[in-house]
Amino acid sequence: MIAERCLGTEQSEIRKIFNMATENSINLGIGEPDFDTPKNIVEAAKLALDAGKTHYVPNAGILELTSAISEKLKKDNNLDISQKNIVTTCGASEALMLSLFTLVNRGEEVLVPDPGFVSYKGLTELCEGKMVPIDLDDKFRIDLESVKNSITDKTKCIVLNSPSNPTGSVMTKEELKGICEIADEKNICVISDEIYEKIIYGKKHYSAMEFTDNCILINGFSKAYSMTGWRVGYLAVNENFDNKYQILENMMKIHQYGFACATSFAQFGAVEALKGDQNCVSEMVSEFERRRDLIYSGMKDIFSVQKPEGAFYIFPDVSEYGNGMDVATKLIQNRILCVPGSAFGKNGENSVRFSYATKYEDIKRALEIMKNVLL
Ligand SMILES: Cc1ncc(COP(=O)(O)O)c(C=O)c1O
Structure with missing residues (x-):
């Protein structure tokens, strides 16, 4: 019944991962700003x-x-x-x-x-x-x-x-x-x-x-x-x-x-x-930058990682602890939602994507959990 163009296309991995989330997970998986629309x-x-x-x-x-x-x-x-x-x-x-x-x-x-x-x-x-x-x-x-x-x-x-x-x-x-x-x-x-x-x-x-x-x-x-x-x-x-x-x-x-x-x-x-007034953009971006600094400085003690220059994602190489899927699964089981890098292509297999479009305090807690789980 179904056309080949659909059969030949895979569903995004990201969905499967989110089904593993529990109610009190810290969401570093989502690709959207956590602010309300101005x-x-x-x-x-x-x-x-x-x-x-x-x-x-x-x-x-x-x-x-x-x-x-x-x-x-x-x-x-x-x-x-x-x-x-x-x-x-x-x-x-x-x-x-x-x-x-x-x-x-x-x-x-x-x-x-x-x-x-x-x-x-x-x-x-x-x-x-x-x-x-x-x-x-x-x-x-x-x-x-x-x-x-x-x-x-x-x-x-x-x-x-x-x-x-x-x-x-x-x-x-x-x-x-x-x-x-x-x-x-x-x-x-x-x-x-x-x-x-x-x-x-x-x-x-x-x-x-x-x-x-x-x-x-x-x-x-x-x-x-x-x-x-x-x-x-x-x-x-x-x-x-x-x-x-x-x-x-x-x-x-x-x-x-x-x-x-x-x-x-x-x-x-x-x-x-x-x-309208563009201050809403600069305020949001400076908060993202504060979170970028926090997540980058925490992650460089755990992984090999590039400092992000834009967007609100960080994409460390996690291969010291296993491949991206292993590490993401382990973190999700420990209540940190994230996306295995393989969702973004073959070259992402040893990475995990974390979004920092989430509260500063939550990022802090997530970094603590990551250290305990992985180090
Ligand atoms: C790189 C990139 N392009 C496009 C989109 C889609 O954005 P929109 O919500 O405007 O459809 C996204 C959303 O995550 C994105 O990350």
Whole structure:
């Protein structure tokens, strides 16, 4: 009964792990901010509801939002992207899906950093493409030569994710430029997932779209504004790229038939997120940084670990104590929820992903338990 595209795709490992959780577990597994959505954003959505903004809106999103996103891209990323080249989606997740489903034919190849976010592989498999892992080194850096060597005549795109889930690394301007040059030379598309753009500690975020026309930029509201349940994200397609291939027109077929539009009143909240006071973002990021410092200094006494530069994950090598699955299982049995690194690719097999989007005191307690259990 079931289509091969589903049968050929595995469920995320993360679900299985969470089923092992007990009520008093400390949750270092979850990939979402533990803060409430800022009040001004909630109020804007409530006003929209009261004003009856509960009907279908244009497929690409309300004009107020796509215009605000266009202004944001100019201000933050120095990009001139017309409002017409932006699509509001049901989270960055839908934007990733639209990108891959629009570009990838059966059997075509998608380059994905390994370790990398779980959806890249899952979505590639669902559109019957082939995921080609790009090995990151032990400092989670991407090697330009191995990107070049992985490109075949079947390669359609490369997915970049900076700051990264699960590694917490941030790509340098030179790394991004190098990959974008390869994309131009080989005419492949860079799908740049920038959902953690704002969650960055003392480094500068660069968008791949600054360095290549062959780019689909993906971002959203889930992480920066703690709006995971609102399901609003977006994508922007470079104008030259779109003129050449009519990417948006074709993407719209999937968005229109599959989703129609992102939730109307949530989009009004998203407008307020972009246009309102940005202190909520800096306050959240400084709290994440305080937690990053705590978890990093605790973990470096236990594991071999890189200091995260962005996002809210830390990805230590745990091989001193067993593989990632063994160590994660042991920790979960001791009430610390975490995710075995194998969920993020072969190169994650000796690692465990911990999220520090949880209370400072809980991180402290978790570090104590880890020391007792492992040392
Ligand atoms: C790297 C990355 N991209 C995309 C997403 C999806 O975000 P959204 O909630 O906007 O669908 C996530 C969520 O965890 C993520 O970690």
